[in-house]
Amino acid sequence: MDISLEVSAPVLDESAGTGSGWLAARGAPVGGGLRRSGTIGAVFDSPNFAEVSAARLTESAWQRLRAEAAVLEYSWAESYRQLVEAAWAEPVLRALYPFTSHWGLRFSTATGPLMVAVGPVLSANGDGEFGVGTGILATSNLGRFATAGEAVAWAVRELPPGVGPVRLGGPVRPGGEW
Structure with a gap:
């Protein structure tokens, strides 16, 4: 069911x-x-x-993120899709709960609603480059990269040692209420 x-x-x-x-x-x-x-x-x-479980919610969040990226219709949509797919392909990031804010791709060690952001924010810039940065918004203060894979690799290096596993960020109740 x-x-x-x-x-x-x-x-x-x-x-x-x-x-x-x-x-x-x-x-x-x-x-x-x-x-x-x-x-x-x-x-x-x-x-x-x-x-x-947190693992199921994380998997579902990745599925939703990938599906949403697949239907974007902006000029930068292909770069954004590349970034999402490169992050998903990286086992360390795929094990974290993904979320976006202002088109920046972020990661959490807890599912919603009480997420705990960890590591840098990744961005697909309008010029075809990919950024890695700190802060709330998608900045590139840690570096700009020619490929999504390079940006993802740099982001993984910026993660704290031993990050994970993801935990539930709040109780799940029947009806999907938190």
């Missing part, structure tokens, strides 16, 4: 509108880059919420 956490169309519309507004304010082209999709959330293969 699959359990799916769904978000209603008005919430999706609002989320897409907010993201598009943020991009437009920064001079990015808007008009189709963020699209409504049917279901956002985690899909679990168990009807028992007590069996939901």
Whole structure:
């Protein structure tokens, strides 16, 4: 039995509108880059919420991130997809809970809602380069790289020793509520 956490169309519309507004304010082209999709959330293969684990939530977050990256329609979308795929291909990063903020790819040692950010932020820059930086926003103060793989390799070197495993960032209750 699959359990799916769904978000209603008005919430999706609002989320897409907010993201598009943020991009437009920064001079990015808007008009189709963020699209409504049917279901956002985690899909679990168990009807028992007590069996939901940090590992399953992490795997679901990666699946969702990769699916979202696959449908972006911006000029920089291919670079962003390359970055997400390169990060997913790296076992150390794939074991961490991925999340994005302002199009920067981040990682956490805890699932939502109480995430614990660890390591640098990765970015796919509009000029085809990839950045690695510190801070909340996607900066490149640790380096700019020609390939997503080089940026990911540098980010892995910046992780604290022995990072992981991911833990639950809050209790999961029936109905998907935290």
